Amino acid sequence: MVNLIPAPRRLERTGGSGPFGGDVRTRVDPSLAPEAYTLTVSAGGAEIVGGGEAGVFWGRQTLRQLLGPDAFRRVPIGREPVTVPYLTIEDAPRFAWRGFMLDVARHFLPKDDVLRYVDLLAVHKLNVLHLHLTDDQGWRVEIERHPRLTEVGAWRRRTRRGWGEPVTWDERPHGGFYSKDDLREIVAYAAERHITVVPEIDLPGHSQAAIAAYPELGNADVIDTAALEVKTDWGINPHVLAPTERVLRFYEDVLTEVLEIFPGTFVHIGGDECLKDEWRASLAAQARIRELGLADEDELQSSMIRHFDRWLADRGRRLIGWDEILEGGLAQGAAVMCWRWYTGGVAAAKAGHDVVMCPQQEVYLDHVQSGGPDEPVPFGWVHTLEDVYRFEPVPPSLAGTPHAARVIGAQANLWTEAVEDRRRVDYQAFPRLAAFAEVAWSELPHPDERDFSDFEQRMNAAHYARLDALGVAYRPPTGPHPWQQRPGIPGRMHNQPRKPWHQA
The missing domain is CATH 3.30.379.10 (Chitobiase/beta-hexosaminidase domain 2-like)
Known part of the structure; x- marks a missing residue:
């Protein structure tokens, strides 16, 4: 066999x-x-x-x-x-982009852990490592022009444990960052294994760590930005970047240094979950809307995205962002990473944009792996190994049309709000990342016709033994080991059913 x-x-x-x-x-x-x-x-x-x-x-x-x-x-x-x-x-692979997103902003992983994941991606013929380097809870990349981003922004004083109620805290400070040489090493190590590292610098939302380091980046006419600290809990955050020329120049400085480290074509700028209440209340932001001749706050965000799309294109790179960057209009050269089911990806493909499919309802690996009571920190929808194996990156509404070619690949994402170290990353990623790898590489039948029992047999006959040899602390097919459980850490499950794939 x-x-x-x-x-x-x-x-x-x-x-x-x-x-x-x-x-x-x-x-x-x-x-x-x-x-x-x-x-x-x-x-x-x-x-x-x-x-x-x-x-x-x-x-x-x-x-x-x-x-x-x-x-x-x-x-x-x-x-x-x-x-x-x-x-x-x-x-030969089905898709050119076969990715894995690792969120090192919420919980920092040491460089050696990242290098280890490069090796694990190579084993599974995945060729993109998307590093989520900045967020409200931490800034993880050294920027020499703006040293307080790591002096202040890389550290938070405490961390919320899990989600939901009751709210409990780990009172230990948490943080860390990668020096530019650390990241150069990661990039070079990945390149030897034919893996591209895509950096994400999130804007204009998910930016409280940057504002805590440099309060002038925030909407100071609305809130006391000097009082903000690096965020210690989770959830969508109202504190966003100010839409000013000063902020644009600041992030041009940041991206200039990012481009020196990461030679790949794509640079991810986030663009998701940007609440606009501060802009609505800000006289400066409203003046900016009038100055630029924009209709509303959505177009204001779009103007920032378009600015960096042009800025990156002028330097031979391409912008990619979460599907919210479609709101208010999107520059033609930008690519879209679709996470809110398939809707944004379908719209982007039909509008002529390249798309990477990573819907949270299908391939978010921080979501729980079964509905059983022993799963650590239950969160999201249940995504079993079989569910991931039946993920189809090209939705029915695009299949068989010229727009299907705009789906350049797929990605599995692992957010780390409740994933605090390497062993927890292993548990959430594997064995589901092996199923995702087969979906991204192989020409598989329609999801309903896939032979999951054959895949499961291959896992049991050989691949779990390979993961054991690699030292991967995966979730056993029979359920978590006692030491993989986290009793007493609250979670938060989605109460809406997952949409069926055939409606995409």
Whole structure:
């Protein structure tokens, strides 16, 4: 039995099996797509032909799976050659963007933990690591022009534990940030594994940490911005950036340094959950609306997004943001990351924008994995392993139309309000990230026709053992271990049913 995750496009057995002596030949064939590969294993060893170096790399990951779980340990522990099946695999990804978003703003993860996740993405043939670097609860990237962003903004005095009632607190200060060299190391480490790191600098909402560091960034004619601290609890925040030229110049400074670190095409600017009550109450913001000839506060936010779209385009980059950036109009070059079900992504694709699908109703991995009472910090909708395996990035309303090509990929997101360390990240991500990886890479049937029992069998037969070898603290299929539970930490479940996919 060959247990490959993600499932390849074509697998042909060419004979029996035999010991693998480690002879691996590789070459590039430009006639293949850049990430495509052919892997042939025979008595003479293995040959990997890739359309580019990325294709060769993905072929190596498949060969690694064939060599058994011990191939995923840091050093070899076996003394005898491993027996491998003789076969030919032809494979290529369905989507160019196969992403995972890791929120390091709410709970900071040390650099080594991020590097470890780069390796885990590579194992699963995922090729984008989206780092959520700034939010109300913390600023995690060093900016030399504005040092208080990390001196002040990277630290909060306490942290709310979980969601809901009763409200309880971890009274220990929490924080941390990545130096520019730390991030350069992460980017270089990822590039060696053909993974692009996409930074997110959130604006104009989700910015209280920045305002706490530099009060002049906030709407000082409405609130006492000097009294704001780095936010210690969760939820949508009314304190947003002021829509001024000074703020635009400040974030141009920030993004100038970000571009020096991250060479990839896309830069994420957030744009979500920007409450506009302060702008409505602000005489300065209302004057800005009149000055720019805008209709309302939605167009005011759109003007800020458009500004940075042009600014990034002038430097050879592309803006991507959450689907709220569609509100008030969106510059043509911008791409949309769709999180509020499929609606925004469908609208964006039909308007000619590239789309990455990551609907919270389907692939938010901070949401609970079962409805049982032992799940730690129950939150969101229930997303079982099977639910994630049946996720379909291209909704029915786009399928079979020219707009479907605008869906450039899919992403699973992991927010960390209730995810405090690496073990909790592992628990929330795995095994569901393995199911997502197969959806993002493989050409699968209609969601209702997918053979989940086959996927589950492959997980049980081989992939859990690989995760064990990698040291991943995943959720067992039978439910959480006692030490993975968090009794007494309140949660918050969504009380509205998930919309069925076929209505998308």
